[in-house]
Amino acid sequence: MDNMVDVLRIAAAGIGGIVTYIWGPWDALIIALVAMVVIDYITGVIKAAVQGKLSSLVGFKGLLKKVAIFLLVAVGVMVDRVIPATNEAVRSAVIFFYIANEGLSILENAGELGLPLPAALKKSLEKMQDKEEKPDIDSDTDIEQ
Template sequence: MDNKYSILIISFLSLGGSATAFLLGGLDSLIKVLLALIIIDYISGLMAAAIQRTLSSRVGFKGITQKVFILALVAVAHMIDMVLGYHHFIRDATIVFYMVNEILSIIENAGRVGLPVPGFLKRAIEQLRKLGDIDSDATKSKKSSKKAEKKKDSNQK
């Protein structure tokens, strides 16, 4: 009986992996790095929130939802590439955008836990923000939603 369940589980995992690889345009180094950065950002955000005593399951769930949407947007970008006949151009640009965004968030989390951030890194981050328009609507809405959540949490206390 155990062997049948093992085969079934392996089959479902293989199917899921194949579907994911298709949707994301393969599991190349860009996707692997993006996935690693997503995980590091989420964990560093949890640690920063724990240290600041602002840990919230609602905020954590929202973070997971945002990470899933990043992958969904990569899948959409890959599909656009397929339709237009590009070879991963839009997909790769989308991945790089979110990689930079995740790196910025990880560095911000380092600052939240009291870790000093070197000046050269701050300058590099500022250049990346300007170059990739990272501090656009997505970042602004993230900041405004954080402010709204803090205000809501303080009103509940």
């Protein structure tokens, strides 16, 4: 039995290493993005059910879009790796963008369900989306063009 526990621990460590390599550290940004993606999907399903428009095809397409979000985060991580002076700024910018985008979509879904929308939350998400975060590249770094 101890061998099985050891195998599971090694497998979990390996999977954790792969996930961290692909999407960067498991920090507050990625946790927030995962939460927003899940909440947006759930509120979208609720909205579709209430409106009588629930469709497995539409739901599947929605899941594919969510997967694409995480693929773009992985691209941001890879860009940060090849341009080390960015200090994870590209990954962060991609995540900030999608947190704001998903948050606004959640508010839209809630609004269509007839829920009142907190103005402060909407303003904060709009500011996040409008904020063009530039990668923090050290100006002394030589990058050939």
